[in-house]
Amino acid sequence: MINVACPNLGLEEKSAVNEVIDSGMIACGNITTDFEKRFAGYIGANHGIATTSGTTALEVALRALGLGQGDKILTTAYSFIATTNAILYVGATPIFADIEEDSFNISPEEIEKKLCEHPDIKALLIVHLFGRPCNMDRIMEIVSKHHLILIEDCAQAHGAKWKGKTVGTFGHAAAYSFYPTKNMTTGEGGIVLTNDDKVAETARMLINHGMRIRYHHEIIGYNYRMTNVSASIGLCQLNKLDSMNEARKTNARAYDKGLANANIILPKAAEGHVYHQYTIRVINNLRDSFVQYLGENNIGCGIFYPLTIPEQKCYEPYGFPREYKVADSIKHQVVSLPIHPKLKEEEVTTVIDAINNFKA
Numbered sequence: 344m345i346n347v348a349c350p351n352l353g354l355e356e357k358s359a360v361n362e363v364i365d366s367g368m369i370a371c372g373n374i375t376t377d378f379e380k381r382f383a384g385y386i387g388a389n390h391g392i393a394t395t396s397g398t399t400a401l402e403v404a405l406r407a408l409g410l411g412q413g414d415k416i417l418t419t420a421y422s423f424i425a426t427t428n429a430i431l432y433v434g435a436t437p438i439f440a441d442i443e444e445d446s447f448n449i450s451p452e453e454i455e456k457k458l459c460e461h462p463d464i465k466a467l468l469i470v471h472l473f474g475r476p477c478n479m480d481r482i483m484e485i486v487s488k489h490h491l492i493l494i495e496d497c498a499q500a501h502g503a504k505w506k507g508k509t510v511g512t513f514g515h516a517a518a519y520s521f522y523p524t525k526n527m528t529t530g531e532g533g534i535v536l537t538n539d540d541k542v543a544e545t546a547r548m549l550i551n552h553g554m555r556i557r558y559h560h561e562i563i564g565y566n567y568r569m570t571n572v573s574a575s576i577g578l579c580q581l582n583k584l585d586s587m588n589e590a591r592k593t594n595a596r597a598y599d600k601g602l603a604n605a606n607i608i609l610p611k612a613a614e615g616h617v618y619h620q621y622t623i624r625v626i627n628n629l630r631d632s633f634v635q636y637l638g639e640n641n642i643g644c645g646i647f648y649p650l651t652i653p654e655q656k657c658y659e660p661y662g663f664p665r666e667y668k669v670a671d672s673i674k675h676q677v678v679s680l681p682i683h684p685k686l687k688e689e690e691v692t693t694v695i696d697a698i699n700n701f702k703a
């Protein structure tokens with residue numbers, strides 16, 4: 344079976360974890376601090392606050408920015424549900440905008456429409472979906488014109504760049520996930536990045552039960568701390584992130600070339616894309632038979648995502664508007680192919696040959 348995702352863990356990670364275990368200091372500690380500094384430095388942010396997951400990183404980022412009850416936060420209708428859940432956790436109200444067909448990312452035109460409908464929107468939470476950077480020229484223009492707080496969900500975009508600038512450095516804060524399918528992993532884990540000293544200080548307190556001084560709880564916080572064990576894996580993964588992203592890009596170029604004549608829509612190549620997913624579109628209602636065919640050929644794939652966020656069952660009580668023209672059509676077409684850095688060249692060829700031989 345060619346798996347759709349596979350973490351790239353080796354001897355370095357094993358020996359780093361062993362070292363932490365031998366030290367006896369397995370909870371949050373010096374290694375976590377080291378990882379926070381190294382990851383923030385790699386991306387180009389002043390502060391990093393490591394957390395237990397990408398979801399908790401998003402929640403902490405929103406809270407630390409002072410967002411909460413009654414605040415409207417504009418976000419994409421098409422992402423993993425954690426993006427919206429974080430908005431709801433802090434008591435804010437999500438407003439959804441449709442995506443662009445070419446990039447699967449939130450559409451700047453749709454953002455502007457929603458800002459006209461809801462002039463009281465306070466913040467914009469964007470997602471660099473599948474590793475492809477959002478159009479940051481247009482988004483920064485809108486952010487400054489409307490004085491919005493900008494949060495970047497970079498859970499799928501470690502090291503992605505817009506015109507040479509690393510994503511995660513555009514907004515007031517950014518959140519990353521280190522889940523095992525991501526471009527780099529810590530097992531489970533996440534991080535908040537920010538250049539704002541105050542936001543960083545609040546985020547640090549939030550993840551540690553509201554403490555600055557031990558057992559003096561100034562605000563109600565959580566235990567969202569990343570362990571030394573996870574951070575030790577993260578340090579090894581960070582050393583390999585560039586080469587892992589390069590391997591993803593090489594696989595993407597091979598698909599671009601090998602699938603150029605297949606009866607599918609390929610993802611549009613973009614500078615700075617780190618290909619968390621290589622997501623094709625299968626049109627003419629053939630998606631189900633295509634997915635079945637890949638399975639019969641022992642090729643794993645993923646459907647990210649079969650539903651838009653606002654139409655998820657758990658959100659029924661909220662009555663969110665449910666029509667998003669582009670996302671509603673794309674959700675029936677998307678298929679993500681194996682793109683991870685451990686794929687062998689012959690496996691990429693197998694996927695290409697199988698797709699080229701797909702008969703509707």
Ligand SMILES: Cc1ncc(COP(=O)(O)O)c(C=O)c1O
Pocket residue numbers: 396397398399422423425426470496498499519520521522532533
């Ligand atoms: C876009 C996006 N946001 C947030 C998350 C949440 O990250 P985690 O699974 O680490 O909580 C994910 C992870 O799947 C994601 O893909």
